[in-house]
Amino acid sequence: MTSLDKPTTEETSADASADDARAVTEAALFEAFGGVRGMVETVLPGLLFVSIYTVNKNLHMSALAALGVALAMVVVRLARRDTVKHAFSGVFGVGFGVVFAMMTGNAKDFYLPGMLYTLGLAVAYIVTAMAGVPLIGLMLGPVFKENLSWRTRNPGRKKAYTKASWAWGLILLAKCAILFPLYWWADTTQLGWVLVALKIPPFLLAVYLTWVFLAKAPPPIDVFAEMEAEERAEEERRAAAASGESEGASAGRHRRES
Numbered sequence: 001m002t003s004l005d006k007p008t009t010e011e012t013s014a015d016a017s018a019d020d021a022r023a024v025t026e027a028a029l030f031e032a033f034g035g036v037r038g039m040v041e042t043v044l045p046g047l048l049f050v051s052i053y054t055v056n057k058n059l060h061m062s063a064l065a066a067l068g069v070a071l072a073m074v075v076v077r078l079a080r081r082d083t084v085k086h087a088f089s090g091v092f093g094v095g096f097g098v099v100f101a102m103m104t105g106n107a108k109d110f111y112l113p114g115m116l117y118t119l120g121l122a123v124a125y126i127v128t129a130m131a132g133v134p135l136i137g138l139m140l141g142p143v144f145k146e147n148l149s150w151r152t153r154n155p156g157r158k159k160a161y162t163k164a165s166w167a168w169g170l171i172l173l174a175k176c177a178i179l180f181p182l183y184w185w186a187d188t189t190q191l192g193w194v195l196v197a198l199k200i201p202p203f204l205l206a207v208y209l210t211w212v213f214l215a216k217a218p219p220p221i222d223v224f225a226e227m228e229a230e231e232r233a234e235e236e237r238r239a240a241a242a243s244g245e246s247e248g249a250s251a252g253r254h255r256r257e258s
Contacts (some may be wrong), residue, residue, distance in 0.1 A: 025214045029140075029207055043199045045094045049110060050192030059107045063098040066110075069092040093117065107188040109193055115183065119176045125169030129162050136168060136210060137161030146220035153221055160217035164210040171206045255258045 049066040053059070070091045096113040103109075128135040133151070139157065141147050150157040175198055182191045 011032075025211055028180050029211055029214075039084075039107065039200055039203070041090050042203075043196060044113075045074070045090060046192065047113070050189060050196060052188045053107055053192065055178050057107075059101060059105070059110075062107070063101055063110060067094050067098050074232040107229075108183060108191055111191060113185065115176065115195075117178050118172050118179075121171035122169045123177060125165045125172065129165035129169065129204075132158075132162075134158070134161040134165035136164045140214075144220040145222045145224045146224050149221040149223050154218055157220060161215040162208075162229075163213045167209040167213075168206045171202045175202050219239070 012187070045066040048069050049062045052065055053062040056062075075090055093114050100113055101107055101110040101160040125135050128138070137150055138148075140161070141150060147155070150161060178198065179195060182194055186194070194232070
């Protein structure tokens, strides 16, 4: 290897910085979307509902079993003092589905609130991306400690968040385009199994595309670190001013005594 072929220190540092940025992005996405455990908590209640209903066609038993396992997952998280936002969202989703299905007596209605939520979320992703305030940026900004700094100070990240929001919106719309016709034409078990099958793959595709867009974007601006630095600088200025006043008073006393 010639001297021209050898990587320079700057190139090595840039590669290390890029690797660090990708690692931070992966960790943030894992935290924001719940990771493997969050996916399990999302899939398990619906899987239990359709499994039991496929066997005995009992709406009440299927609905209560799904709600019970969702509540159990929240209790486990509380006992372990883990974050409960993903488990709680699952409980609310299952709870709405149970109430709706019980009220109408139609087992397919167990899935309808979740389907409507998915449709609404798809529209929200697309509308916010068109408006220049992409929803994925609003969600991930606090996770990356950049809050809304990407809107005005980091156009590269705003572009990445916009692309990611478009990806989420279109993927969720495609999912709805499959599920809503099945809601009208298929029976409960067919709809349930297709819905369970479509829980994870579209989600993973959207997360992967988000990671691709953000990995190529500029690093986030840590506004919390900036605020802490400003506070330290202000404290240092105050300390210096107090020290100057103390020295001035001391010098004045010396002059009066002399």
